[in-house]
Amino acid sequence: MKRILLKLSGEALAGEKKTGFDEETVRGVALQVKQLVDAGTQVGIVIGGGNFWRGRTSENIDRTKADQIGMLATIMNCIYVSEIFRSEGMQTNILTPFECGSFTKLFSKDRANKYFARGMVVFFAGGTGHPYFSTDTGVVLRAIEVEAESILLAKAIDGVYDDDPRKNPMAKRYDSVSIDEVIEKNLQVVDMTASILARDNKMPMVVFDLREQDSIVKAVSGKFNGTVVTV
Numbered sequence: 001m002k003r004i005l006l007k008l009s010g011e012a013l014a015g016e017k018k019t020g021f022d023e024e025t026v027r028g029v030a031l032q033v034k035q036l037v038d039a040g041t042q043v044g045i046v047i048g049g050g051n052f053w054r055g056r057t058s059e060n061i062d063r064t065k066a067d068q069i070g071m072l073a074t075i076m077n078c079i080y081v082s083e084i085f086r087s088e089g090m091q092t093n094i095l096t097p098f099e100c101g102s103f104t105k106l107f108s109k110d111r112a113n114k115y116f117a118r119g120m121v122v123f124f125a126g127g128t129g130h131p132y133f134s135t136d137t138g139v140v141l142r143a144i145e146v147e148a149e150s151i152l153l154a155k156a157i158d159g160v161y162d163d164d165p166r167k168n169p170m171a172k173r174y175d176s177v178s179i180d181e182v183i184e185k186n187l188q189v190v191d192m193t194a195s196i197l198a199r200d201n202k203m204p205m206v207v208f209d210l211r212e213q214d215s216i217v218k219a220v221s222g223k224f225n226g227t228v229v230t231v
Contacts, residue, residue, distance in 0.1 A: 049073030
């Protein structure tokens, strides 16, 4: 693949601690991404904010403000992960849909393409910049805008199941599933808004377990243990 967009969950980056960062986990991601970059693949990254903030934790907090806190959490994650990537010899830049002073650069497709052409890993932080939209929607939107070939969803589960495997030991994992079936059965690969956006713009996705050895590299090569979401 020439250009991919990798979605990392904040919780996955926290490792066993479930909050904050686990540097060895992040370094493991960095080493895999470096393999891809060195091989000529252009890599964009979106990171969730769940290791710091998950939605409205109190009825006293307005939904819009809660979502703004979540956007800031994703920016903190991208700054941290970007620095670990740099320590492994990669060039990076962070783009956001709103001004963050000198912390980030303002997103535009032209700017992202310029950075990709320079061999940089581009982090897309801050979600869509609007409340009521998740980082799922953010990653699909950015993938479409920058014309990525596929979205790689690195999760804490090894693919898409027809039921919750944590509750149902008989749940079946799909090797391949269409985005239409994902929407029809509400399989929750990404949220419904993101699923419909992916379907309408024919953006395929790959779902795999970040904890598996070399899972990101394997997902790009197609030789992986997970689920392909077709369009």
